Each structure stands twice: as C-alpha cells, then as structure tokens.
Amino acid sequence: VSDASGEFGVSEDAERLHGLRPPLSAILAAATALRAHVEMTEDERDKFLNVIIRSAERLAGMLGDDDEPD
Amino acid sequence: MRSSQGSRLYADPIRATPKDMNGARILVVEDQEDIQLAARLCLEIAGYEIGVASTANEALSILDASLPDLLLLDITLPMVSGWKLLERLRADTRFAAMRIIVLSGLAGERSEKRALSLGADGYLVKPFEFEALVATVSRTLVGGAQP
Numbered sequence: 774v775s776d777a778s779g780e781f782g783v784s785e786d787a788e789r790l791h792g793l794r795p796p797l798s799a800i801l802a803a804a805t806a807l808r809a810h811v812e813m814t815e816d817e818r819d820k821f822l823n824v825i826i827r828s829a830e831r832l833a834g835m836l837g838d839d840d841e842p843d
Numbered sequence: 844m845r846s847s848q849g850s851r852l853y854a855d856p857i858r859a860t861p862k863d864m865n866g867a868r869i870l871v872v873e874d875q876e877d878i879q880l881a882a883r884l885c886l887e888i889a890g891y892e893i894g895v896a897s898t899a900n901e902a903l904s905i906l907d908a909s910l911p912d913l914l915l916l917d918i919t920l921p922m923v924s925g926w927k928l929l930e931r932l933r934a935d936t937r938f939a940a941m942r943i944i945v946l947s948g949l950a951g952e953r954s955e956k957r958a959l960s961l962g963a964d965g966y967l968v969k970p971f972e973f974e975a976l977v978a979t980v981s982r983t984l985v986g987g988a989q990p
Binding site: 791794795796797798799800801802803805806808809811812813815820821824827828831 | 875877878880881882883884888891919948969970971972973974976
C-alpha cells in the first residue's frame with residue numbers, strides 16, 4: 774500500500790486510520806473557529822455547526838463499519 | 844450575499860476588512876469535501892476571498908483564468924498528486940509570485956522538508972485548528988518564512 778507521497782509500507786490499519794483524518798480535520802477546524810469568537814453571522818455559525826455534525830456523522834458511519842462488537 | 848456553494852472561482856464577495864493583506868485571494872485545492880468546506884469557511888471569516896478546486900487539473904484550469912495570492916494545496920489529491928502540482932507550478936514563472944502552503948496529513952519532518960525543497964512557502968499538518976490555519980496563511984501572505 775502506498776500513499777500519494779509514494780511512501781510504501783502503510784498497513785491496513787494505518788490506512789483505515791488515515792481515512793478518519795478528513796472528518797476529524799473538518800471537525801477540529803470548524804469547532805476551533807467557533808471557539809475563537811471571530812465575528813460571524815448566524816448563517817456562518819450554522820455552516821460551521823453543519824460541518825461539525827456532518828463530519829461527526831461520517832465518522833460514526835466509518836466506525837460503525839467495524840465488525841468488532843462494542 | 845454570499846452563496847452557500849458559490850462559484851469555484853472567487854465568486855463570493857470579499858469581506859470588507861481583511862485582517863492582513865487587502866484583497867488576498869486564496870485557492871483551496873483539497874479533494875476531501877469536509878476539509879475543503881471547513882477550510883473555506885475558516886478563511887472566509889478571517890477575511891479572505893476563497894476559490895476551491897478538488898483536483899490538480901481543476902486547480903490548473905482556475906489558475907489559467909485567475910491568479911490567487913496563495914494556494915492551499917493538499918498533497919493527497921486523486922490522479923495528479925499535490926507533489927506533482929507543486930513541482931509543475933514552481934517550474935512555471937507565471938506562478939512565481941504565488942505563495943503555496945502544503946496541506947498534508949504527514950507530520951514527519953521529511954515530508955515538510957520535501958515540500959519546502961519543492962518550493963512551498965509553508966506547511967500545515969492535518970488535522971489543524973482554526974488559529975493555526977489562519978496564522979500560517981497570514982504569515983505566509985506577508986512574506987514570512989515558516990519558523
């Protein structure tokens with residue numbers, strides 16, 4: 774397995790963890806933007822919240838694909 | 844009024860008072876929709892004018908039409924990687940003044956060195972916080988090198 778950097782040897786688990794990164798990144802960026810108390814409109818605040826919710830739902834879906842029991 | 848989706852070529856109006864560089868335009872090249880949207884929203888509320896592309900080829904089409912001040916470039920793009928796009932842009936004198944920040948999930952020093960050696964002006968690791976994104980962009984736009 775290789776990533777776009779051309780680096781080989783990435784394990785299946787590492788690749789799976791790598792797949793969690795995009796929604797996690799989006800959640801962190803959006804949540805910290807809300808925390809930063811930057812001036813924004815209600816519409817903009819809603820957009821950030823939607824990013825957080827949608828990304829969290831995506832993460833939940835990814836984790837739900839796991840065959841392991843709770 | 845800012846559209847929710849917007850044109851991919853800076854159709855959104857510039858916020859009245861950008862905090863550092865007046866009228867700075869940024870093209871976000873990121874294939875992951877969640878990150879692309881989050882980065883766009885973060886940079887918009889920081890006062891920048893944002894365009895977005897999901898592939899290297901889409902970015903090149905936009906760059907042919909309009910030159911941004913800064914490119915926020917994901918490395919793991921489909922088909923043509925961010926590395927290849929970075930090399931191509933830095934080999935083209937038309938884009939010499941455009942600053943480029945590489946956005947990567949690779950936190951290793953080797954990857955950052957590779958980006959800088961290929962001509963990137965900055966390097967930001969995913970996941971990133973709002974403050975880190977805005978600080979890196981601001982620092983890079985005003986000409987400062989990465990610390």
